[in-house]
Amino acid sequence: MPLIALGLNHLTAPVGLREQVAFDADAAGAALRALRGEPGVEEALILSTCNRTELYVGVAAGAEDVPLDWLGRHHRLTPGKLDEFLYRHDEDAAVRHMFRVATGLDSMVLGEPQILGQVKDAYQIAREAQALGAPLDRLLQHTFAVAKRVRTDTRIGAHTVSVAFTAVRLAEQVFTDLKQACVLLVGAGDTIELAARHLADKQVRRLIVANRTLENAQELAGRHGGYAIALHDLPQHLAEADIVISSTASRTPVVTRAMVEKAIATRRRRPMFMVDIAVPRDIEPGVGTLDDVFLYGIDDLRQVIDDNRRSREAAAREAEAIIDLQVERYMAWRRALTLRNxxxxxxxxxxxxxxxxxxxxxxxxxxxxxxxxxxxxxxxxxxxxxxxxxxxxxxxxxxxxxxxxxxxxxxxxxxxxxxxxxxx
Incomplete structure (x- = not known):
């Protein structure tokens, strides 16, 4: 049964296309069951984050093209639209890719730890959807062990710079003294949690957390000395924010151009710095054309991140050596499945x-x-x-x-x- 890893990420596709093929957590289980029901698909896992959407699929011989066809059909895309943006890895290359993803070697932020939690979430969803067979389940278990060893045996995680930290650092470059800034965080997930921690360390003047579920916003804001609002109250509070950092799982923008235009007028043209680190995007792209608004997207953070990458490249080489060894060990186990007892x-x-x-x-x-x-x-x-x-x-x-x-x-x-x- 061939193993295939198929996907696109921040290096191969623009954010506009990435958001078209993203899977939110609520729909991932149903999508997995649909993929698992395709002819020749024996097992499957979907990993979808702000920087990547990937399918890991075990297929019967002759069904290698089924996952690609399904991905396009599932998102109602024009046939061939994804072809130039996709990468595909087979067998041991697919195993190596999963190990590299889980250890942060394939991330925008080299060695960032958040991705491992996202892989574990994808594994749990796949298990609940009964989409995993023994080979892929074993691969995920092996992946978690490899990631733990890389974290333990190398310095790949030393002084890790997350996307959330990068967003805060960029804001600090614009507002030299964050102690004078009011920051509005939109969302209450892991990325926003990390941003809130960094902002609390910077002792921002005021922190507002907006979320669709008010209780989640209150819990997060309470941990970091902030103030919570419901997402539908966002237009009334947007003008208070000098800095906006947004990362939700919404399929449509939660901050519109009209909302920002009104906020800028209320602020009497005082500049507003906005960072959208969600895929699909939370802030309408047209907001970036407004005067006195500085809008950065997930791809705009890359230059800031690249400056921190070189310090971890030696650790990355050590991690690659560990991965090479573990790929061979997993593939030896997989080959044994095909041998007659x-x-x-x-x-x-x-x-x-x-x-x-x-x-x-x-x-x-x-x-x-x-x-x-x-x-x-x-x-x-x-x-x-x-x-x-x-x-x-x-x-x-x-x-x-x-x-x-x-x-x-x-x-x-x-x-x-x-x-x-x-x-x-």
């Missing part, structure tokens, strides 16, 4: 010999032979049949000096020193 073959042959000899012994009884004669025939003939081929191979091994086979036979039959081979 010698125990099964041995038992099948023994049962075939048994049935043949038993039938002849029963025929002897039917012809009037004594039970003792029939039993002796059964025992002697069955012993000879079972030992004929092994004995012949061991004699050949002895003549050829094949000590490896002789010692293996000794271990098999419980004689560590090797079998005694005699000429007959």
């Amino acid at each position: 010698p125990v099964v073959d041995l038992r099948q042959h023994a049962e075939q010999y048994r049935d043949e000899v038993l039938a002849k012994a029963q025929a002897m009884l039917a012809r009037g032979k004594s039970p003792d004669e029939a039993l002796a025939f059964l025992a002697n003939t069955l012993t000879n049949k079972l030992l004929h081929h092994p004995s012949a191979r061991l004699r050949e091994a002895a003549l050829a000096g094949d000590l490896e086979l002789l010692h293996a036979a000794g271990r098999l039959y419980g004689r560590p020193e090797g079998p005694e081979v005699r000429e007959e």
Whole structure:
């Protein structure tokens, strides 16, 4: 069963296309069940984040193109629209890609830790959707172990710079003293949680958290000395914000051009700095054309991030070496699944010999032979049949000096020193 990793990310596709193929958490389970129902698809996992959408799929031979066709159809895209933006990895390359993704080596922020949690979330959704088979389930378990080892054995996570930290750092470059700034955070997920921590460390003058579920906003704001509002109250509070950082799971923008125009007028043209780190985007792109508004998207953070990448490149090389070794170990396990079990073959042959000899012994009884004669025939003939081929191979091994086979036979039959081979 071939393993395929298929997807696009921040390096291969613009944000506009990434948001078209993104899967939100609520719909991922249903999407997985639909993908799993495609002809030839044996198992599947969907990983969808602000920077990537990827399918990991085990397919039957001949069904390698099914995941790509399904992805386009599921998102109602024009046939061929994704072709120039997609990457595909097969077998060991797919395994290596998953390991690199989970350890942060394929992230916009080299070594960032958030992606591992997102992979674990994708794994849980796939399990609940009953979309995983043994090979892919084993791969995910192996992936988590590899990621833990990379974190433990290298400095890839030292001084990690997350997307949230980068957004705050960029804001600090615009507003030299964040202690004088009012910051509005839109959303209450992990990314916004990280941003809130960094902003609290900077001692911002005021922190507002807006979220669709007010209780979640209140919980987050309470941990960091902020003020919570419901998402539908956002237009009334937008003008208070010097800085807006948004990351929700909404499929449509939550901050519109009209809302920002009104806020800028209320602010009497005082500048507003906005960072949209959601995919699909939370802030309408047209907001960036307004005077006195400085809008940055997820892809605009790349230059800031690249400045921090070089310090972790040595650790990344160490991580790649660990991954190379673990890819081979997983693939060895996977190859073993396709091998015939010698125990099964041995038992099948023994049962075939048994049935043949038993039938002849029963025929002897039917012809009037004594039970003792029939039993002796059964025992002697069955012993000879079972030992004929092994004995012949061991004699050949002895003549050829094949000590490896002789010692293996000794271990098999419980004689560590090797079998005694005699000429007959």
